[in-house]
Amino acid sequence: MKNTENSIPRDVFDHLVDLAAFALGEDEKNYLHDQMNHQLNAIQELEAIPLPDDLPTTTHGVEYGDDGKPALRNDEWVACTNTQEILTQAPELQDGYIVVPDIPTKELE
Amino acid sequence: MSVEYEAVIGLETHIQLNTTTKIFCSCKADSWDDAPNSNICPVCTGLPGVLPVLNRKVVEKAVLLAAAMHAEIQVLSFFDRKNYFYPDLPKGYQISQYDHSLARRGYLELPIPASADPNGKGYVRAVHIHKLHIEEDAGKTKKERNRRYVDFNRCGVPLVEMVTEPDLRTAEEAGQYLIRLRQLLRWLGISEGDMEKGNLRCDANVSIREKGSSVLNTKTEIKNVNSIDAVKDAIQKEIERQIREVEKGHAIKPWTLDWDDNAGVLRMMRSKETEADYRYFHEPDLLPLEISAEWQADILEGLPELPLERRARFMRDLQIPEYDADILTADHDLADYFERTIGLYKGDVKKISNWLMNDVLRMRNEWGMSMSEMKLTPAYLAELVQLVDEGKINITTAKNLLPKIQESGKNPRTLVEELGLAVVSDDAAIRAICAKVVAQNPVEVKSYREGKETLIGWFVGQVMRELRGKADPKLTQQILKELLK
Amino acid sequence: MTNLVNCSALELAEMVRARQISAEEILDETLTRIVEVDGRPGALDTAPAVDDEKKVHAFITHTEELARSQAQEVDAKIAKGEDAGLLAGVPFTVKDIFCVRGTPSTAASRILANFTAPYTATPVERLIAAGGVMLGKVNLDEFTYGSSSESSAFQPSPRNPWDLSKVPGGSSGGSAAAVAAGEGALSLGTDTAGSIRQPAAFCGVVGMKPTYGRVSRYGLIAFGSSLDCPGPIARNVRDAALMLQVIAGADRADATAATQAVPDYLREIERGVKGMRIGLSPDYFRITFPDPQSGEYVEQALPAHMQEAVWKAAELYRSMGAEIIENVPMPNTRFGIPVYFVISRVEAASNLHRFDGVKYGYRTKQAVADLNEMYRRSRGEGFGPQPKLRILMGMYVSAAQYSEQYYQRALKVRTLIRHDFENAFDPQGPYRLDALLTPTTPTTAFGMADVYGDSVMMQYADQLTVPANHAGVPGISIPAGFSSDGLPIGIQLLGPDFSEAQLLRVARAYEMATEKEEWREKKPSLLEGK
């Protein structure tokens, strides 16, 4: 398996960068793109593994069993006592609102 | 050659459940009157390291709705993350259910009243439900001077998303669907179902095709509509727009349209060329949701007879007209009230229906309370109507008594006695008054005896006046005729 | 007088409860040790200094005041005759991936450098409630993404106390280095692919990854949510048991925290291994990785000294009455890394969505035109290369058009890996193992900067530890001697779900059997004479 066989096309890479909301310099882009192609090579191995059709997926390895499964939450109100402490983490706060730059609108009319 | 078109409409509704707390944290669900960002905690603001813990009541309420929509409730369902950036979504993903939702398939036999039928007859439209799942609501943002102000209070309010198949054919049908859905939500006690307050929200997918065709053409999606009338209005305008476009030979594009309620127009939001890539995957912070047969049975024990079933039963078993049945099943309390009343009443049930529709409902609305809060209980109403039937009081007296019962909480019989409103049917008492009237009016007596028998009414009136209207009219007439012979 | 910084947690708590020493005395001595060995804490935008190579640099944040008040509280309780808890006066550190109220909780990332947590993670809360004294937050790979701790945005990154030119491992490198250097008896780490066990092995200490769900993740800044396990790092097995005792158990704030009762991990810890079945698997004596040049898969046997440590341990267990089962097939071990490349990235990309500059953490200082630009700049400037790489990779393999090929497939291969363990541990199966004995890592600690930057090679250091994360089963790494160049070697014991008590017992048996061996006397060069 050669490195060159599996590579992520640049336009796909750029789309991912956009989806991930990263402003990147060219060098950084090149490094990341290159590393991704390396990783892609590593995961290609998965495709070669024969899998039975009825093989279930595993989302958590461990089996909880009936005695290990946490119960759902009761519908009881517990007020948070330090909401202010949460809000003070916000980069910009005004009149209790968290403030951000406006959302670009794509309204065409 | 003119083509006849029909619309193909599917509705995607979001229903806020009226639980005490949010879906994944212990903040209260309702923050209608709260200051911004005051009903929040580390979990619903998506702080680093926090985890969701599912509210049991959310599942129970969603299961009730699923059952009421005749949907198949899944023993095992999964939560998924729907990833996207938006400032009102603090985790950067919404916890929802994607390919293994709580319930699948279902239907509502939607009665379309004559008033909403172009043929004026009324019919039933079967609306199929594609899927029903639970998810969390996002917060709110508002725009001011080119900045966005974010309020997380609504983050994590439990929602049920219910998606219909494209089974609806007119804007009227869409309106009827929402009316019936709202009725059902309130009936089950799982949501306030108020579109104006945003606890029932609706997006509509609209396309048109030639009548009789079965193709599904490109659809547009209408968003941000917040009343049932607006939904009807927006859909109707969109159907008309699409017909105009097609007739001009233009293709319909898969736009998302924003309803401007003030202007009453649709505006294009963005072109929907490709489905946004939300990269759904199973939420690893929650175990699969298992609804055991036992738990499901427990929940469904609380499932009442449904409004449309009850409506049908009233019409079928009680021979109540459709109009009455509709009103009497408008809400669960009222339907219960009606049934309890007729259970205690020994006459024609239609009479109770009339009393309820004409008098009791008006009073309830004036007093602004629910049927279950009324001091005029079903037993009192049954007794009151019974008193009229027995001739103990006349109908005017009975109607005047309604607010007095409601004010005092006393039973009608007691009130009639206390206020001395009973019809006087004591032979001796009436006979004494009649004799007095006969003795005091010799001229009229003479005329009567000479053949002017229509004067009997005048005599009865005199007696009534003496007894302030409480005399039993039949008995009075009988005695008078005897005395005047 | 005993050198308190070298005492075990058990000894310290006992002495405090017996009023032989005070929690404050322990704290003072530990703080002195930190001043001696640790050097400057990691910080953003620091220039390297020559002196950095002579210190451990385990810390990002010292919480001396907090520690002081906790120690005083313990002493006050003791004075009043109250129960001061299982960890009375025991100093510990916390990997800076846990939120602790009122302290910077950075995940070793610029994007959280200014974040002060408004709440405390459940395991930390339990450590403090048990009388533990929190010394501070220790360094790690940025968002735990690495195996050397070098990717921290807070430099200098930690160094291996046994050889300061070597990495301490990662991502819980600061934790393992701190414990090895006597900067606290215990440290709370996290293990997503080996991030507790590998640095424990590199630093010659004990590290345990409990069963998934045994310890609450509430307050742990998530990486791979279906893989992450908080766990103890300690200098000996009994201390690890003691710490697990305190942090394990159900938590109403974590819907994946198992509710099984927590057994007494210390009660039977010294009852030995007689009659137990301990397995060895050839699949854990080699690693498979793509050749960096050709991309061809290469299968390579582990270095002889790594293998020998395991064989020697097996012989010891046999001599203690355990049955050694050789040739236990674990054929899907080699897929652990590729599966991990997919699953952990998908979860990580989603977990890191929340760092957007809106409500906490870093927001770009540059003027921006709109919200999208604010997102892009804040995330572009705030994340280092490792998080960016993982986010992009996660987005790629979970994109609608690739998800079936990669993500769904990886979840199925994960099932195969789980089957390997079920087969090995099945009480009715052919092997019926109580524990599987393996090397913890393919090599001893590598040099600073040796593999950093190559994300693939870095990841293969986890090949022997990551299968347990996929399967959810518990594992422990314990010191098993040194290589000829004086670096610690770790051996690993893996067991069935919730078998922590048994694993600790097997680990303790090895510790007892080697107690008198010469290598047990060795100390990190840094601490010679201390």
Ligand SMILES: [Zn+2]
């Ligand atoms: Zn909350």
